[in-house]
Amino acid sequence: MSEHEYTPKSKVGKWFNDRLPLLTLANHLTDYPTPKNLNYWWTFGGILTFCLITQIVTGLVLAMHYIAHADMAFESVEHIMRDVNYGWLIRYIHANGASMFFLAVYIHIFRSLFYGSYKSPREVIWIIGIIIYLLMMAAAFLGYVLPWGQMSFWGATVITNLFSAIPLVGEGIVTWLWGGYSVDNPTLTRFFTLHYLIPFLILGLVVLHIWALHVPGNNNPIGIDIKKPSKDTVPFHPYIVIKDGFALLMFMIVFAFFVFYTPNILGHADNYIEANPLVTPAHIVPEWYLLPFYAILRSVPDKLLGVIAMLSAILILAALPWLDTSKIRSAVFRPLYKQFYWILVADVLILGYVGAMPAEGLYLLIARIATAYYFLHFLVVLPILGFKERTTPVPLSITEPILGGSPNFAAVKKKDDFKDQ
């Protein structure tokens, strides 16, 4: 992993490090050579680590006061909000923290899409990332059920019923998931257990994600391979630590705004009504971060095919390193891909919007077109683009064009333009 041998200075340090090389690991992490042209879109890895730790810490504390029982869960959440010292603060951080986590992960994913970070040799980092994303969605869904409000109950009912679309064994699987004939107390207790478990699975995968990252090193805005360490790199500490730290502070301002000024804007009022198995709320919608997939589910008129389409929309991302046939990583040098990239961003935003609207009339039509385009982008546009697109020349190194003798100054200039956005 490390490019040079490390020996601790102190005798005790050396003695310990020979038996457990933790100091070597720490040295690798601080000296880790990082491309010097990383922009602020690269700070979201650190921000996501912060989000995960925030969710684990606040979640642990909430679990000390929460009661996972169908008769008491709703009340215990109100108890946290009203009676527990700073309970309101901890719960609002946890609830809004989930949204902030997804906000950061979407920026992180779309950064990868723009700069081609998923391409060889970083496919494994990417796939681990997709697994983390899936687990995040599972954790978010399970956590949303725990307050046992109307949206909790009916969200759980709708999502678990997705499995009933599986031919033959579907109904059996749903009963097994519920531990009964409907969403009820056994469902709540197991959801609580799994909600508690998943963040630690994510934590383990994050370690693998970073480990896999440290083998080839970071991608960078111009997407070329760099020698490390070299003039093109800076050590992680203090350069990236300070930059990540500053970005994290900016992010925390946004986070704090939601927690202190509009703590409920991302939730649904219906979830402050206790779960009632006899009445479905008039308008069921998932949390904002799942809306694009919900729109895809609803845009297909057949139950099984709808579920398949929704799952494929996520799983197709895992195949992305092989669907994108272009050898050039960064969109900076791919004039056509850059345009399709922004169309995809718009497409996902449109899907998110129609996912929140009733599934009828014009909304349904838009959802269908946007769903078709989503798959078209990955299955048709990307494979063809790699062969047809005329890319602009890529510089030989990060440093060379800036210090003169650039083979392609204009292209590097463009990169700078993007950085400002």
Added chain:
Amino acid sequence: MEKKTKRRDFLFTATYAVGAVGVGAVVWPMIDQMNPDASVKALASTEVDVSAVDPGKTITVLWRGKPVFIRRRTQEEIVEAKSVKLEELKHPEKDEDRAKNPEWLVMLGVCTHLGCVPLDQKGDYNGWFCPCHGSHYDISGRIRKGPAPTNMEIPEYKFVDANTIKIG
């Protein structure tokens, strides 16, 4: 060179086989513990007094944690339900098969799409309408329009006497 089967190969295969049985025996209880337990299964039937239900009204009762609609249908509704041609239906079922006593329709009030509770006397077919994803059901609870694949389910039930229905 051809590999001869030796005594050691037999021992390996036998060990794997016994190991697999052992793993299965441990894994199955871990999976099966999540299925409905004895106390959940014990609540399998409910008796309902329907003497207070007027024609044209629906009551909703809870059975196994799920809502059951009991509708006392009017004469017009019965005629309407029986007049529908089977070819028009996505999931063809005769009204006679769904309501043994045509005046009483007893069915699970659970949309067969994703399990929401449909709303009474709504939708394009004067039956039920599911607000979640827009499935329309007729006065016999049959799916007519929307994403639900099948008609709303009829639970097992019987009239214990003229005014009491036992569900389950």
